[in-house]
Amino acid sequence: MTDIDALAARLRAAIGARRVLTDRQELRTYECDGLAHYKVIPALVALPVTAAQVAEVVRECAAAGVPFVARGSGTGLSGGALPHADGVLIVTSQLREILDVRPEDERAVVQPGVINLQVTKEATPHGYYYAPDPSSQQICSIGGNVAENSGGAHCLKYGFTTNHVTGLEVVAPDGELVRLGGPAPDTPGYDLLGAFVGSEGTLGVATEVTVKLTRLPETVRTLLAAFGSTDQAGAATSAIIAAGVVPAAVEMMDALAIEAAEAAVRCGYPAGAGAVLIVELDGPAAEVEAQFDEVSALCAANGAFETRIAADDTERALIWRGRKSAFAAVGRISPDYIVQDGVIPRTALPEVLRRIGEVAAEHGVRVANVFHAGDGNLHPLVLFDDTVPGQAERAEAVSGAILDLCIEHGGSITGEHGVGVDKARYMPRMFSDADLDTMQLVRCAFDPDGIANPGKVFPTPRLCGERPGPRKGAHPLHEQDVAEVF
Amino acid sequence: MTDIDALAARLRAAIGARRVLTDRQELRTYECDGLAHYKVIPALVALPVTAAQVAEVVRECAAAGVPFVARGSGTGLSGGALPHADGVLIVTSQLREILDVRPEDERAVVQPGVINLQVTKEATPHGYYYAPDPSSQQICSIGGNVAENSGGAHCLKYGFTTNHVTGLEVVAPDGELVRLGGPAPDTPGYDLLGAFVGSEGTLGVATEVTVKLTRLPETVRTLLAAFGSTDQAGAATSAIIAAGVVPAAVEMMDALAIEAAEAAVRCGYPAGAGAVLIVELDGPAAEVEAQFDEVSALCAANGAFETRIAADDTERALIWRGRKSAFAAVGRISPDYIVQDGVIPRTALPEVLRRIGEVAAEHGVRVANVFHAGDGNLHPLVLFDDTVPGQAERAEAVSGAILDLCIEHGGSITGEHGVGVDKARYMPRMFSDADLDTMQLVRCAFDPDGIANPGKVFPTPRLCGERPGPRKGAHPLHEQDVAEVF
Numbered sequence: 022m023t024d025i026d027a028l029a030a031r032l033r034a035a036i037g038a039r040r041v042l043t044d045r046q047e048l049r050t051y052e053c054d055g056l057a058h059y060k061v062i063p064a065l066v067a068l069p070v071t072a073a074q075v076a077e078v079v080r081e082c083a084a085a086g087v088p089f090v091a092r093g094s095g096t097g098l099s100g101g102a103l104p105h106a107d108g109v110l111i112v113t114s115q116l117r118e119i120l121d122v123r124p125e126d127e128r129a130v131v132q133p134g135v136i137n138l139q140v141t142k143e144a145t146p147h148g149y150y151y152a153p154d155p156s157s158q159q160i161c162s163i164g165g166n167v168a169e170n171s172g173g174a175h176c177l178k179y180g181f182t183t184n185h186v187t188g189l190e191v192v193a194p195d196g197e198l199v200r201l202g203g204p205a206p207d208t209p210g211y212d213l214l215g216a217f218v219g220s221e222g223t224l225g226v227a228t229e230v231t232v233k234l235t236r237l238p239e240t241v242r243t244l245l246a247a248f249g250s251t252d253q254a255g256a257a258t259s260a261i262i263a264a265g266v267v268p269a270a271v272e273m274m275d276a277l278a279i280e281a282a283e284a285a286v287r288c289g290y291p292a293g294a295g296a297v298l299i300v301e302l303d304g305p306a307a308e309v310e311a312q313f314d315e316v317s318a319l320c321a322a323n324g325a326f327e328t329r330i331a332a333d334d335t336e337r338a339l340i341w342r343g344r345k346s347a348f349a350a351v352g353r354i355s356p357d358y359i360v361q362d363g364v365i366p367r368t369a370l371p372e373v374l375r376r377i378g379e380v381a382a383e384h385g386v387r388v389a390n391v392f393h394a395g396d397g398n399l400h401p402l403v404l405f406d407d408t409v410p411g412q413a414e415r416a417e418a419v420s421g422a423i424l425d426l427c428i429e430h431g432g433s434i435t436g437e438h439g440v441g442v443d444k445a446r447y448m449p450r451m452f453s454d455a456d457l458d459t460m461q462l463v464r465c466a467f468d469p470d471g472i473a474n475p476g477k478v479f480p481t482p483r484l485c486g487e488r489p490g491p492r493k494g495a496h497p498l499h500e501q502d503v504a505e506v507f
Numbered sequence: 508m509t510d511i512d513a514l515a516a517r518l519r520a521a522i523g524a525r526r527v528l529t530d531r532q533e534l535r536t537y538e539c540d541g542l543a544h545y546k547v548i549p550a551l552v553a554l555p556v557t558a559a560q561v562a563e564v565v566r567e568c569a570a571a572g573v574p575f576v577a578r579g580s581g582t583g584l585s586g587g588a589l590p591h592a593d594g595v596l597i598v599t600s601q602l603r604e605i606l607d608v609r610p611e612d613e614r615a616v617v618q619p620g621v622i623n624l625q626v627t628k629e630a631t632p633h634g635y636y637y638a639p640d641p642s643s644q645q646i647c648s649i650g651g652n653v654a655e656n657s658g659g660a661h662c663l664k665y666g667f668t669t670n671h672v673t674g675l676e677v678v679a680p681d682g683e684l685v686r687l688g689g690p691a692p693d694t695p696g697y698d699l700l701g702a703f704v705g706s707e708g709t710l711g712v713a714t715e716v717t718v719k720l721t722r723l724p725e726t727v728r729t730l731l732a733a734f735g736s737t738d739q740a741g742a743a744t745s746a747i748i749a750a751g752v753v754p755a756a757v758e759m760m761d762a763l764a765i766e767a768a769e770a771a772v773r774c775g776y777p778a779g780a781g782a783v784l785i786v787e788l789d790g791p792a793a794e795v796e797a798q799f800d801e802v803s804a805l806c807a808a809n810g811a812f813e814t815r816i817a818a819d820d821t822e823r824a825l826i827w828r829g830r831k832s833a834f835a836a837v838g839r840i841s842p843d844y845i846v847q848d849g850v851i852p853r854t855a856l857p858e859v860l861r862r863i864g865e866v867a868a869e870h871g872v873r874v875a876n877v878f879h880a881g882d883g884n885l886h887p888l889v890l891f892d893d894t895v896p897g898q899a900e901r902a903e904a905v906s907g908a909i910l911d912l913c914i915e916h917g918g919s920i921t922g923e924h925g926v927g928v929d930k931a932r933y934m935p936r937m938f939s940d941a942d943l944d945t946m947q948l949v950r951c952a953f954d955p956d957g958i959a960n961p962g963k964v965f966p967t968p969r970l971c972g973e974r975p976g977p978r979k980g981a982h983p984l985h986e987q988d989v990a991e992v993f
Contacts, residue, residue, distance in 0.1 A: 125749070126852050148751070170698075183698065184670075199945045200938075208919055209926045210934065210964060211710075211946045212656075212669065215701025224697075236751040263611070265634070265722040308794030366612050433694055440695045448696065452686075459685045459953075460697045466952035467945075478696060 063104030072228035080196025093165030099441025133164025170219030172437030177395035188231035222474035238303035247291035255370035257323035271395030285350030288343030355404035363427035398436035549590030558714035566682025579651030585927025619650025656705030658923030663881035674717035708960035724789035733777035741856035743809035757881030771836030774829030841890035849913035884922035
């Protein structure tokens with residue numbers, strides 16, 4: 022009996038035989054998340070239904086020294102839920118109850134497997150919704166959102182997942198159930214809640230999430246403005262923010278992204294546009310009406326040659342349809358593509374978009390841009406054809422160069438998709454050894470044996486258990502590069 | 508030569524003789540912070556002028572195994588900057604430069620000794636301000652605000668310090684300079700920035716702070732409503748929030764607090780009021796006007812017998828004068844008082860205020876309430892006369908009972924003043940052993956020798972350096988109670 026067989030037996034006894042998968046065909050279902058070009062079949066899949074069962078599974082993994090990876094709906098785009106070949110994949114999608122909705126305190130308490138949009142559906146009859154809205158909100162889970170600190174089009178005004186989670190129950194990597202944060206606005210002691218949100222499964226598994234509910238706005242107004250170039254659209258974005266307006270969303274699509282969206286969903290965006298902006302304002306009717314006129318004027322002043330205003334929900338949905346379908350639509354104009362995710366200061370938008378165009382041209386690769394312009398969160402889609410030798414490599418080079426551009430301009434290598442397995446190698450471009458070492462101090466504190474989602478986030482896992490003496494060079498690092506694992 | 512003499516010599520060599528104080532008279536200046544009933548004279552005071560000098564001082568402390576405590580302006584109300592008798596007090600008030608103001612990116616970069624209000628003064632000509640506004644904002648430092656995660660009257664709408672700090676340079680307890688966070692909205696890796704903000708000096712010393720600047724509102728309108736009772740004022744508060752209005756501030760004062768304010772500054776609040784609410788709305792003029800009418804109507808509907816609207820800045824200042832002077836004003840009606848700080852869900856306000864009244868009556872003690880009603884952040888002032896035997900003890904008992912009420916109602920033992928030395932003993936009432944142990948894992952990771960502000964926040968410091976095996980009971984704790992240190 023192998024170690025994994027022994028662990029499987031113990032897990033079956035602990036959480037029930039049906040909840041433990043070891044059949045290779047069944048395991049294959051879980052070989053990747055939304056970033057499908059990394060694939061690893063896990064040794065075992067556990068499907069717990071309660072927080073206590075999650076704790077049991079983690080405790081058994083800890084006792085056996087076997088790595089574990091938590092997975093929600095598996096929609097992540099950085100490979101954060103990629104399984105470990107010798108490890109246990111803990112699927113939290115069976116923990117899907119909404120435990121409490123308290124509109125009077127603007128809070129809901131949910132299990133990690135609850136689908137993002139479901140929270141909004143439960144809260145809407147009370148006049149509330151859950152603000153963070155990743156594009157995948159119809160299928161992604163709150164637990165996954167917590168792991169990746171997910172964003173969305175409306176995070177410009179409302180903030181990321183971390184701004185909407187006020188309390189967590191988590192299973193630490195030793196199997197202990199711990200509470201972080203709570204319903205009060207400022208909990209004493211360390212804010213480990215903030216450190217946990219976005220830790221991508223490396224500090225434990227969330228088993229209960231208390232989220233803020235946001236009041237449904239009195240009014241929503243949506244505008245589509247067409248520009249000759251991304252420079253003009255970028256300048257309009259800066260002008261809107263500089264005027265003190267905080268739109269709910271400011272989204273940009275460039276010519277190639279518009280072409281793709283038209284091919285896929287015939288959204289009917291203005292012909293001949295080098296870029297479109299979608300600007301959405303929400304809030305009290307009096308405020309929205311006044312600011313809406315200002316936004317229209319600023320778009321015109323910055324070169325918009327056509328502006329459309331959604332007259333009703335149907336027209337609003339049509340404007341958003343092009344934007345929301347853009348990623349998938351790119352499949353219409355290119356057999357393969359890489360979705361990149363990076364952040365730059367909003368003021369650097371025109372410059373960085375120009376540089377992306379230059380880098381793409383140098384490598385003979387096309388890049389479509391669809392992104393959250395308001396907060397400088399780029400999503401360049403690097404197009405290629407995997408059947409043409411060399412194209413994938415060139416696309417990969419452009420994709421990496423885009424991240425370098427983000428760092429150069431004072432930005433970040435990920436806005437909302439996370440580091441996962443995909444970007445661990447870029448972390449040293451953004452952080453000094455001392456910075457990374459400080460983060461790993463925390464990882465080692467929580468997980469001295471390195472069994473919680475190993476190989477993710479950090480390029481070179483450090484050996485824990487040594488006394489931090491003089492920091493630099495004192496900690497031997499694994500020589501193995503994460504990129505070699507796959 | 509004692510150890511401290513040797514350390515003093517090394518520090519004088521490192522940062523200059525003038526910057527190291529060891530004379531007992533000079534040291535006495537620093538014996539307490541704003542919570543003056545704890546007093547400890549430090550062994551040595553260091554007055555560094557650069558981040559590099561702060562790092563030098565910490566490195567020397569680490570090498571000598573000597574504890575250090577960082578202090579900004581010394582206005583804290585939980586004894587967080589209380590010196591250690593055998594340790595070094597690092598005063599950061601000489602690091603007082605505003606390094607950069609970038610309105611186009613809505614950021615400023617400041618040194619920790621910069622005074623809170625100074626940031627707003629620098630930003631105002633650009634149309635911006637720094638939102639967190641503790642009552643002490645004319646004298647408190649940004650570094651202290653970071654340590655305590657300071658709040659203020661306008662945090663209801665704008666959030667606490669942690670919501671306005673996007674990047675830090677800190678000296679870790681081993682003397683290494685580390686960067687946490689940055690200008691981008693979501694930094695990859697762990698959000699240690701959030702953990703550091705509010706860590707009360709136990710994870711290191713901030714040496715540079717990047718803060719968000721907030722656009723000056725187009726309009727500010729302020730209203731004072733007088734009610735017969737705190738029940739009515741509490742109900743009005745709930746009604747305003749339930750209507751979807753987010754005021755910039757909702758402050759409440761009860762009859763005793765009003766009496767004190769009148770005695771001190773003759774603010775002219777309506778006679779016979781059992782409670783007053785100050786409601787301030789800010790934002791676009793169109794929104795503010797519309798919501799202002801709604802707020803007035805809701806106050807009237809909940810029993811307000813008089814409502815005053817500030818016609819200009821002078822009248823606005825007059826309304827705020829009573830509120831802002833209230834703490835000091837209590838000195839007019841009582842020789843001594845304890846300022847308590849706790850949080851409850853807003854919906855529990857009427858019930859908890861009633862219970863506070865009952866507890867006070869049982870102990871024969873008077874309690875004045877002045878507080879941030881909008882976010883349920885109570886500041887009961889427990890009045891006593893230290894010259895009357897037994898009164899101080901009774902006041903202390905009432906003060907503790909108020910925290911128990913907060914915890915019972917799902918709140919917290921501190922809203923914005925921090926745990927410091929004063930409330931460490933209450934932490935186990937709010938957190939389980941496992942929760943506290945998890946926080947201390949992080950403390951040990953940063954500070955294995957326990958030299959960064961020891962005796963604060965945690966009631967029973969744990970011995971670091973042991974492998975976390977099975978968690979419960981495995982970590983021997985110091986038997987010494989922090990309360991015995993003084």
